[in-house]
Amino acid sequence: xxxxxxxxxxxxxxxxxxxxxxxxxxxxxxxxxxxxxxxxxxxxxxxxxxxxxxxxxxxxxxxxxxxxxxxxxxxxxxxxxxxxxxxxxxxxxxxxxxxxxxxxxxxxxxxxxxxxxxxxxxxxxxxxxxxxxxxxxxxxxxxxxxxxxxxxxxxxxxxxxxxxxxxxxxxxxxxxxxxxxxxxxxxxxxxxxxxxxxxxxxxxxxxxxxxxxxxxxxxxxxxxxxxxxxxxxxxxxxxxxxxxxxxxxxxxxxxxxxxxxxxxxxxxxxxxxxxxxxxxxxxxxxxxxxxxxxxxxxxxxxxxxxxxxxxxxxxxxxxxxxxxxxxxxxxxxxx
Amino acid sequence: xxxxxxxxxxxxxxxxxxxxxxxxxxxxxxxxxxxxxxxxxxxxxxxxxxxxxxxxxxxxxxxxxxxxxxxxxxxxxxxxxxxxxxxxxxxxxxxxxxxxxxxxxxxxxxxxxxxxxxxxxxxxxxxxxxxxxxxxxxxxxxxxxxxxxxxxxxxxxxxxxxxxxxxxxxxxxxxxxxxxxxxxxxxxxxxxxxxxxxxxxxxxxxxxxxxxxxxxxxxxxxxxxxxxxxxxxxxxxxxxxxxxxxxxxxxxxxxxxxxxxxxxxxxxxxxxxxxxxxxxxxxxxxxxxxxxxxxxxxxxxxxxxxxxxxxxxxxxxxxxxxxxxxxxxxxxxxx
Numbered sequence: 001x002x003x004x005x006x007x008x009x010x011x012x013x014x015x016x017x018x019x020x021x022x023x024x025x026x027x028x029x030x031x032x033x034x035x036x037x038x039x040x041x042x043x044x045x046x047x048x049x050x051x052x053x054x055x056x057x058x059x060x061x062x063x064x065x066x067x068x069x070x071x072x073x074x075x076x077x078x079x080x081x082x083x084x085x086x087x088x089x090x091x092x093x094x095x096x097x098x099x100x101x102x103x104x105x106x107x108x109x110x111x112x113x114x115x116x117x118x119x120x121x122x123x124x125x126x127x128x129x130x131x132x133x134x135x136x137x138x139x140x141x142x143x144x145x146x147x148x149x150x151x152x153x154x155x156x157x158x159x160x161x162x163x164x165x166x167x168x169x170x171x172x173x174x175x176x177x178x179x180x181x182x183x184x185x186x187x188x189x190x191x192x193x194x195x196x197x198x199x200x201x202x203x204x205x206x207x208x209x210x211x212x213x214x215x216x217x218x219x220x221x222x223x224x225x226x227x228x229x230x231x232x233x234x235x236x237x238x239x240x241x242x243x244x245x246x247x248x249x250x251x252x253x254x255x256x257x258x259x260x261x262x263x264x265x266x267x268x269x270x271x272x273x274x275x276x277x278x279x280x281x282x283x284x285x286x287x288x289x290x291x292x293x294x295x296x297x298x299x300x301x302x303x304x305x306x307x308x309x310x311x312x313x314x315x316x317x318x319x320x321x322x323x324x325x326x327x328x329x330x331x332x333x334x335x
Numbered sequence: 336x337x338x339x340x341x342x343x344x345x346x347x348x349x350x351x352x353x354x355x356x357x358x359x360x361x362x363x364x365x366x367x368x369x370x371x372x373x374x375x376x377x378x379x380x381x382x383x384x385x386x387x388x389x390x391x392x393x394x395x396x397x398x399x400x401x402x403x404x405x406x407x408x409x410x411x412x413x414x415x416x417x418x419x420x421x422x423x424x425x426x427x428x429x430x431x432x433x434x435x436x437x438x439x440x441x442x443x444x445x446x447x448x449x450x451x452x453x454x455x456x457x458x459x460x461x462x463x464x465x466x467x468x469x470x471x472x473x474x475x476x477x478x479x480x481x482x483x484x485x486x487x488x489x490x491x492x493x494x495x496x497x498x499x500x501x502x503x504x505x506x507x508x509x510x511x512x513x514x515x516x517x518x519x520x521x522x523x524x525x526x527x528x529x530x531x532x533x534x535x536x537x538x539x540x541x542x543x544x545x546x547x548x549x550x551x552x553x554x555x556x557x558x559x560x561x562x563x564x565x566x567x568x569x570x571x572x573x574x575x576x577x578x579x580x581x582x583x584x585x586x587x588x589x590x591x592x593x594x595x596x597x598x599x600x601x602x603x604x605x606x607x608x609x610x611x612x613x614x615x616x617x618x619x620x621x622x623x624x625x626x627x628x629x630x631x632x633x634x635x636x637x638x639x640x641x642x643x644x645x646x647x648x649x650x651x652x653x654x655x656x657x658x659x660x661x662x663x664x665x666x667x668x669x670x
Contacts, residue, residue, distance in 0.1 A: 261600055
């Protein structure tokens with residue numbers, strides 16, 4: 001049985017969509033048991049709406065909620081009875097294998113490190129969302145956990161990202177590239193110049209060199225390595241440019257009678273095509289390198305994302321990702 | 336008379352589109368004289384196709400061409416008779432006020448600093464393209480000239496960007512923001528944390544705080560400050576995500592007969608709407624803070640961009656941007 005703690009109170013659509021997603025996940029995979037953390041009365045009232053195997057969803061009471069605006073370190077330390085801290089403790093205590101939350105990113109990242117703790121030898125745990133590309137999706141690692149990371153940390157990110165892409169997403173021998181401002185080896189800032197040769201001499205990964213931001217959406221690389229400041233810009237600009245362009249297209253379609261009729265005709269096809277592009281469709285972002293898995297899903301997550309994130313935890317456990325990280329990332333480092 | 340040196344040999348469409356754009360510019364503004372640098376026979380043959388005031392376009396022979404792949408510093412030092420070096424010398428010697436090139440970015444940036452030189456007191460000259468937004472355009476400063484810039488340099492970028500946005504683009508009291516990974520003042524990497532309070536205490540600019548990458552396309556800020564590694568990612572991802580999404584939309588429209596008919600109906604409206612979004616439409620990116628103006632246009636520039644860039648040089652001169660930079664950026668610094 002794979003046991004997943006889920007934050008019932010986190011995100012814009014909690015608890016309704018969270019509970020719905022959890023029910024869908026346990027109904028789809030009979031090897032999963034979920035511990036829903038949150039205000040007991042509220043969560044149980046929501047659960048009462050569904051039919052599911054009562055043995056495989058348990059509500060664990062947590063009376064506090066960490067808000068998105070709260071400073072993360074303080075919140076984790078003070079709100080011991082929050083849905084996030086209670087869930088993290090379930091993983092720390094070995095009751096659960098993994099934790100899924102749509103709540104405060106900062107609290108989830110900080111709490112994951114402080115409460116669950118890093119795998120021995122992992123310098124920093126990176127947050128690694130899957131981003132949509134023309135050909136499928138790529139892993140962006142790190143996108144928010146470690147600004148001003150060091151070269152040795154980026155090398156670990158590259159290795160952990162490779163393991164994840166190969167074992168969880170199923171990409172054979174994934175292509176790894178470092179985000180840079182030009183294709184040539186001598187280009188880049190101090191961090192990239194120092195990291196590039198380390199990646200080049202890394203036998204565990206399929207390093208293909210630099211990737212310019214322009215080529216990220218084409219799917220040129222499977223694992224895209226960068227420190228978190230750059231990664232965060234990439235992730236958020238992806239959203240921003242996408243939203244702006246689609247707005248522009250919609251406005252454009254409303255400018256004449258002719259285009260309005262055309263818009264009605266193209267709507268189904270367009271919707272189908274753009275669905276795969278949505279960041280939400282890709283499920284949650286794993287925080288890798290911890291003694292247990294933490295998956296952070298989008299704050300606006302609906303049931304489908306919560307379900308996918310819980311199922312993702314099962315794959316993570318079944319594929320023994322942490323064992324592989326210990327073997328491929330840590331042992332080799334200390335050879 | 337405003338005198339502009341133009342690299343006739345730089346870019347994918349040289350010399351055809353360059354010469355065409357130059358002729359259009361001098362025909363549109365009678366106060367402009369252009370010095371076209373390049374292989375004399377080739378340029379004159381192109382020029383012979385057009386009607387224009389012969390006194391206002393002069394060909395200056397330059398027998399060499401700097402290729403995009405050449406290491407910039409070496410190229411500038413060795414190819415003394417290249418179209419770029421000859422043009423830069425015209426500005427250095429005071430024959431010309433400004434220089435426009437669609438050629439090697441590296442060579443133009445390095446050459447601008449080495450040959451024309453910085454305004455006394457300017458620490459680093461930033462490259463500052465205009466990027467399209469939902470409401471118009473914003474100035475992205477710096478997008479490629481200075482990776483690993485220092486806080487004091489970013490402050491100068493903010494001031495120079497404000498002057499440019501106000502005087503050349505015509506935005507009154509432009510809103511200045513620094514690229515960050517969250518809205519709160521305590522967020523960011525070491526560079527941003529150090530720069531934020533300096534910008535906040537800067538009376539010459541209208542500083543509105545941090546901008547997350549997600550909000551850049553909305554036009555939330557007029558001047559977007561960042562060091563060049565981040566700026567380059569923003570600029571290139573803008574292009575990349577835009578191109579990918581439009582491809583997806585096009586592919587989607589071809590999936591059924593119904594959507595194909597719809598596509599025919601929406602085409603004109605869509606084309607009109609998206610035209611303003613193209614990066615090319617915004618003209619060239621100025622390299623600010625030099626003793627003269629250098630404008631780098633896209634490598635794939637057509638005549639329209641070359642024309643706009645040459646006209647932009649006239650506005651730059653007429654608006655006395657360098658005098659304003661000396662007054663607002665430098666004098667205040669040394670107060």
